[in-house]
Amino acid sequence: MKHGNISIFVPHNGCPHQCSFCNQRSITGVVHQPDEEDVDKAVEQALSSRKKYDYEIAFFGGSFTAIERDYMISLLQAAYKYVENKTVRGIRISTRPDAIDDEVMSVLKRYGVDAVELGAQSMCDDVLLMNQRGHTAEDVRTASSLIKKYGISLGLQMMTGLFGSSEEKDILTAKKIIELKPDTVRIYPTVTLGKTMLGELYENGRYKPQELSESVNLCALLLKMFSENNIEVIRLGLHYSEELEKSMLFNNYHPAFKELCESRIMLDEFVKIISEGNFQKGSLLKVSVNPSSVSKFVGQKKSNIIKIKEMGFDVKIVQDRNLSAYELSVV
Numbered sequence: 037m038k039h040g041n042i043s044i045f046v047p048h049n050g051c052p053h054q055c056s057f058c059n060q061r062s063i064t065g066v067v068h069q070p071d072e073e074d075v076d077k078a079v080e081q082a083l084s085s086r087k088k089y090d091y092e093i094a095f096f097g098g099s100f101t102a103i104e105r106d107y108m109i110s111l112l113q114a115a116y117k118y119v120e121n122k123t124v125r126g127i128r129i130s131t132r133p134d135a136i137d138d139e140v141m142s143v144l145k146r147y148g149v150d151a152v153e154l155g156a157q158s159m160c161d162d163v164l165l166m167n168q169r170g171h172t173a174e175d176v177r178t179a180s181s182l183i184k185k186y187g188i189s190l191g192l193q194m195m196t197g198l199f200g201s202s203e204e205k206d207i208l209t210a211k212k213i214i215e216l217k218p219d220t221v222r223i224y225p226t227v228t229l230g231k232t233m234l235g236e237l238y239e240n241g242r243y244k245p246q247e248l249s250e251s252v253n254l255c256a257l258l259l260k261m262f263s264e265n266n267i268e269v270i271r272l273g274l275h276y277s278e279e280l281e282k283s284m285l286f287n288n289y290h291p292a293f294k295e296l297c298e299s300r301i302m303l304d305e306f307v308k309i310i311s312e313g314n315f316q317k318g319s320l321l322k323v324s325v326n327p328s329s330v331s332k333f334v335g336q337k338k339s340n341i342i343k344i345k346e347m348g349f350d351v352k353i354v355q356d357r358n359l360s361a362y363e364l365s366v367v
């Protein structure tokens with residue numbers, strides 16, 4: 037059965053920081069602080085859907101383990117009864133690397149939390165400092181090993197294009213994250229929002245956001261790096277919301293960002309094969325791809341097919357289940 041999250045947003049509650057990029061109410065569109073009843077309602081609503089999923093209850097959006105302890109436990113208790121009666125598989129939370137210690141981990145373990153996602157954002161201390169994250173790369177390493185010690189699935193989130201970062205630093209961050217062997221990764225290209233420090237830096241010319249095309253090139257590379265290390269990227273790019281769209285100061289956001297990156301990987305792969313082989317321009321090439329990757333190879337609005345035509349080739353796409361997601365065979 038397909039995995040599904042019953043997502044409950046706990047916006048900004050208890051967060052002692054104001055990271056440069058964060059205007060959390062804009063990201064989630066949620067200002068309400070959920071309580072036990074909201075957990076019940078979210079589960080009921082998910083179960084009433086005709087589609088059946090292997091569910092986890094997911095507390096996202098804030099610094100879950102930094103919120104007021106009684107409140108955190110009330111939410112966990114509300115969720116845990118659904119783990120106990122096997123309505124859901126487990127509970128997933130997201131939090132800050134410096135809000136994890138043995139005591140917190142034993143509370144999470146007691147209430148059936150089976151996955152913890154840490155907002156690492158960068159593994160370069162200068163970038164973390166410039167973006168007022170309030171933790172270090174070492175905090176990410178310490179928290180990651182503690183989460184693994186408790187037998188809980190580790191997720192790491194990173195951002196690209198932050199203030200003071202660069203392609204090299206973002207690639208280095210991905211390498212350092214791979215060393216930590218997380219089970220899952222989320223990559224969020226920075227979106228510049230109003231009423232944030234980053235927004236001010238952008239408006240006074242001190243911060244230059246990445247263009248969408250630069251961001252696609254970089255994230256395609258990161259996606260491939262994680263894939264080659266068997267680390268699943270479960271999210272690439274922020275979820276769309278009207279509030280997000282309204283708050284953006286610079287338009288480098290795309291709602292189907294992961295697809296753009298995957299198409300880029302496929303095009304790069306095609307170009308590499310063509311440049312290494314002896315293919316005559318004007319010929320019809322048979323390109324085999326995994327059935328799940330046909331649309332990735334074609335690209336949005338046939339963008340890859342158009343580029344391949346411009347390179348002088350026509351292609352016939354053939355499906356081959358033996359190929360992995362980003363693999364191509366060209367004859």
Ligand code: SF4
Nearest residue numbers: 051053054055058098
């Ligand atoms: S720690 Fe998370 S919730 Fe708090 S300001 Fe930073 S990004 Fe926002």
